Amino acid sequence: MVQVTNLTVQYTKADEQAVLQDISFSVPAGERLALIGANGAGKSTLLLALIGVIKPLRGEMVINGVPVKEERLRELRQTAGMVFQNPEDQLFMPTVQDDIAFGLRNYGFDEQSAGARTGAILERLGIGHLKARMSHKLSGGEKRMAALAGVLVMEPSLLLLDEPSSFLDPRSRRNLITVLASLPQTMIIATHDLDLALALCPRTLFLKTGRIFADGPAGELLRDPALLEQCGL
Ligand SMILES: Nc1ncnc2c1ncn2[C@@H]1O[C@H](COP(=O)(O)OP(=O)(O)O)[C@@H](O)[C@H]1O
């Protein structure tokens, strides 16, 4: 369960306008929400605020009972995981398995259980064969799946995905959609890929210049040409 109340974010004091203005919404456990909006609407900023990377000017965010506050970040890391738009921002260990096990080691798992959990998540995502590969030599689609594995291995209950289908060829994209559809996590998916949003998300939140412009059933909103036009899509 995610609860956002009156969230306002400003990057610099000089900003004439806040990047997110008075955003309030909640996402019940297990729901998948598509976050839609033109470039610069504030989608990535909202996701980064939710994981505590960007500190809001005003407002409250609570994820599964944990308030998004600096002193609670360690707890938050375990309950909320984010897959960044560019998987290269996420993969930094030499091999895929080291990368995925990194978070586990950090949270005190011993070698053996970290290895077992890493193997299990790789199989679950259908990328067991990438285990010993060098992260930086993977294809775009493989990097995306490895980054997703590194997040899922921590068993977060909330998954935040920023443009998950960018850089993917049609087959990797379909594979990603199938995998995401099979996961139990609550998800917030920022995307320009309206078909992916329709395939995965019953609900859509439209952002326009930092404000919520519409919030409702994806099947209706994403098929409303006037609304899409108004939001610059
Ligand atoms: N680190 C930053 N510093 C200052 N402004 C930023 C920063 N990141 C994003 N912005 C601005 O915030 C607004 C929203 O950006 P962003 O959240 O990335 O939008 P979206 O993901 O919807 O394309 C844009 O106007 C962008 O220029």
Ligand SMILES: [Mg+2]
């Ligand atoms: Mg973005």
